[in-house]
Amino acid sequence: MKLFYYKDKIGNFGDDLNPWIWYSLYPNLFDNNDSEILMGAGTLINSEAPKNVKKYVFGSGVGYHETPAIDSSWEFLWVRGPLSAQKLGLERKVALTDPAILAHEILKQTSLTRKNGVAFMPHHKSIHFANWRSICLDAGITYLDPTGDIHQTLHDIRSSTFVIAEAMHAAIVADSLRIPWVPVVCYDHILAFKWQDWCSSMDLEYSPIHLNPVWDIERNSTKLNLIKSNTKRLLNGVGISNPSWSPPIPKTNVQESHEEAVKAFERILKTQSCHLSKNSVHSDRISSILETIQQFSK
Structure with missing residues (x-):
């Protein structure tokens, strides 16, 4: 299957952890089959998720956009937390934690x-x-x-x-x-x-x-955008606005x-x-995730 995660054009730490974690720990899960995807760290469970592919959820969460219609294309190994599980109508035991906890498994041998x-x-x-x-x-x-x-x-x-x-x-x-x-x-x-x-x-x-x-957005704004923003602010101040306007720059x-x-x-x-x-919670969540992945990989 393929690894699926949000790719910000300038980078974002949480999303960019995905290839490091999954390719480091479980490289054999991946191949060129793009009809199946692994959804890991990120708020990826929503109506914008890819259609017509099998989606294996390895700790993703709910939060942005609408909650998706759950059909046979979704398989939840675990989700980020109990609020995500509740939104999706899943059992509490599926709410392990965010997969970025696996950073511990990669780095535990070094100090x-x-x-x-x-x-x-x-x-x-x-x-x-x-x-x-x-x-x-x-x-x-x-x-x-x-x-x-x-x-x-x-x-x-x-x-x-x-x-x-x-x-x-x-x-x-x-x-x-x-x-x-x-x-x-x-x-x-x-x-x-x-x-x-x-x-x-x-x-x-x-x-x-x-x-x-x-707020220091103006330092990166063009003169034209500053003029537009100041004009909107003045008009808003006298009760003139338009729903189609973007808000003025703070x-x-x-x-x-x-x-x-x-x-x-x-x-x-x-x-x-x-x-x-707590150390006991930390250890339990990692053990549960590792066991879940092991069962999936059999």
């Missing part, structure tokens, strides 16, 4: 000195709104680029003592490697359902720290919000109210 201290990964959409690398530099923490080379990013996570995660798979990988983490939310594109789904699968609660949004607040974000990170460093699943 790194955790010299990076604290690291932060924003959601891959958030990097378009502000210069998070600069904010991390000023806060004295390591920036984890969600669009960067995954091997370098994995190295940086493994070298960290604590991970601040707006990107869910930064938390999942940190947890799999037994590195404490804390979730944060800065923008409204963060889908709480996904986080709750995964956290529930690991017997954890999703309780993110909310940061004020940092007003730049970087001068004040950059420093606020730095201070927020500094507060997190002081308190380090961190999350980490």
Whole structure:
């Protein structure tokens, strides 16, 4: 079968873990047969999923678009969490966890000195709104680029003592490697359902720290787009709008919000109210996944 996952044109850490995990651990599952696909890490169970192919779900979740009509083309080995299972009408026992926990199986034989201290990964959409690398530099923490080379990013996570995660798979990988983490939310594109789904699968609660949004989109906007945006904002202010209009670009607040974000990170460093699943839960989920795949491979 073929490996199916979402491919962002500039890269996205969580999605890009798929070929590394599956080709590293189970290369013999794959061939040139494109009538069957393996759906791994990602929110892939939806109405946009490929039609007319057999879909084997290895830990994907629900969340974006509409829930698909389930027919014989779907086979659920396991899903990301209990919320996904409930949406799909599946038994709770099918809700193991996100397959990115298998990072532990690939990396468990090697060790790194955790010299990076604290690291932060924003959601891959958030990097378009502000210069998070600069904010991390000023806060004295390591920036984890969600669009960067995954091997370098994995190295940086493994070298960290604590991970601040707006990107869910930064938390999942940190947890799999037994590195404490804390979730944060800065923008409204963060889908709480996904986080709750995964956290529930690991017997954890999703309780993110909310940061004020940092807006610096104008630095990458053309003069024409800025004029359009300012015009829309003025018209909206006097009650004139059109449903077909895209929203105006958020007003730049970087001068004040950059420093606020730095201070927020500094507060997190002081308190380090961190999350980490129990060793027993971590071990149980990995064992269950490995057994499930072994049964499938027979």
